[in-house]
Amino acid sequence: MSTENKPYVIGLDLGGTNSVFGIVDANANVVAETSVKTRGHGPVEQYVADCVAALDVIIEQVGGIEKIKAMGIGAPNGNYYTGCIEFAPNLPWGTEVIPLAKMFSEALGIPVAMTNDANAAAIGEMTYGAARGMKNFIMITLGTGVGSGIVCDGKLVYGSDGMAGELGHVVVMRPNGRECGCGRKGCLETYCSATGVARTAREILSTSDAPTLLREIPLDQIESKDISIAASKGDEVAKSIMDFTGRLLGEACADFCCINSPEAFIFFGGLTKAGDLIMDPIRQGYDDNILKCYKGKAKMLISQLDDAKAAVLGASALGWEL
């Protein structure tokens, strides 16, 4: 990272609710921050204009646009090759293809790159986090869904169309897997996302009468976090849910290893807050199912990026590559 004259990059974490901007230096310090609501701007041109107005304030704080090398955007369905958001159901522009990278680049006069949020997280980890110095690793983000960013020989895997790396939609139960929002069955994210974990809890609670702290919560309101907390108190049912989730995720990682043979898997997201309660079963599921020739090679790590800043850091990291 040549930072002599242009010591900063801008990161934009574009979410369904908020668009969070950070100005970041080469040591992962977010030196200035601002945000705007993602919705309510009318056409996307106005959204960009409103973002740039907010950005101008913090850009001045760090010495003006000439101090900024580039900008990176992490956005759902963000395509690295085209710089467009393609058919993102949770964003206000619906089924349109939005050339957002180009729009910001023209408005700010700096290079702008975009990718999806999980890919941005992987680049963030490689630039500032647990994957520094690694050339082959797989980032797995455990949130409402399961996202992933795959780094192969030092480069993010974008595939033929810029959309590679959707490990959350690899089928891990066949036949008779759980129905997934994507219209298919048995996808990893139906089991190992926060919503998948809550689904497992509801299945177990409604088909057994084992005593558990989780019964204090209305069945349809149980969240992944509640299960982590109960497990940390020694609740056996909650521990069995973490065990099932982690083992299946570990088994899936053993499959992914057959593809890319990474030196590490790096996990990010709420579920990792459970620490060993989730990481131990992940390691167990992996070790019990890994092909002999890969045994003992890959590390299972938790992200080193600060949760609150990880998305902005990840997006900003894209900027250093420009």
Added chain:
Amino acid sequence: MSTENKPYVIGLDLGGTNSVFGIVDANANVVAETSVKTRGHGPVEQYVADCVAALDVIIEQVGGIEKIKAMGIGAPNGNYYTGCIEFAPNLPWGTEVIPLAKMFSEALGIPVAMTNDANAAAIGEMTYGAARGMKNFIMITLGTGVGSGIVCDGKLVYGSDGMAGELGHVVVMRPNGRECGCGRKGCLETYCSATGVARTAREILSTSDAPTLLREIPLDQIESKDISIAASKGDEVAKSIMDFTGRLLGEACADFCCINSPEAFIFFGGLTKAGDLIMDPIRQGYDDNILKCYKGKAKMLISQLDDAKAAVLGASALGWEL
């Protein structure tokens, strides 16, 4: 490929029975060929000496070693990074790690590279075959086992240890998958290799009494080829076996697409001789299970390399990269 002064490469297809050498030009012509038995040479040093003696004859035929750019070896458990064969159960050197690339390089005085046979096939396809000009594709070899070579952004995926790309050992049935020779359960190759197809036939024939041409063959002698032949004659049971095999392979490819989003899958091996009888169900299984964002993008192709020469061509193609 700069072929001005050194117009040829040597390819070695190292199999459990035969070691086949070809001298190949840039247009995939095998201009000279020889082979030695893989076994019966005693120590590996003698094997290399005997190979070089056989090679010297055909090297002279093309004008001497100064016409040869390099050599590529395709071998089971061949590691590209180390140039070693690592613990190959079907080769005479057992559990030893054999630095075969270095040994040939020293004996011949030219650069030598090695990888496993399926990776070599992928490089062969990229150099001479159906994947010319492609930067992202997945080669799947359907033989006694299921092998694979993954090309990502124009480069073979070797992973952190040189051993990536074992798609045959991705688990496609969970739980209750078939036992695999690797000691795990549900691996793709237990269903979609030649042996997997025969296994499906034995399962169906021993649990139903549906009439089929396959009953003319003793149950324990049914081979994948017999099923292709019966299917091509319109035998319903044989067609259902091809259908099951192809659909599952197509579903697995839909999963692999979530990882690398290739522009094509290229299939090689005996099973592809069945043509549309296997390719139609592969396409069907793929189309029915592919994530929306990838729909209609990847082609499903059959290898364009001549079967008899494909392994030597693939190995030789490695030589052009040196």
